[in-house]
Amino acid sequence: MLVLVILFAVCTIMISNFIGKKTYEKGKLKSYECGVEPTGEPHVRFDVKFYLIAIFFLLFDIEAVFLFPWAVIFIKLGFFGFIEMFLFIVILVMGLLYVWLKGALKWE
Secondary structure (H helix, E strand, O other), X not given: OHHHHHHHHHHHHHHHHHHOOOOOOHHHHOOOEOOEOOOOOOOXXXXXXXXXXXXXXXXXXXXXXXXXXXXXXXXXXXXXXHHHHHHHHHHHHHHHHHHHHHOOOOOO
């Protein structure tokens, strides 16, 4: 299977190189943003906090998705399911408190 996947990827790239257009117009290679000519350097350095906030959002958002299936079968799980979800939420809150106390959520 791995050989087939690699062979497919290589063949697809080779076929696209043979079929594809080799020359490009200058206008096609320029970046375009809402009809406004770009100004300044295209590679801007972002503060690490932007990425940390994004990762924290994804982490807690994806973990919150686990609450929906639990809520659907809450009655079937009974007290054991309640305790398990309680522990899950306690771990989430501990992680949030850790991030908060470390100052990762401060926006300056």
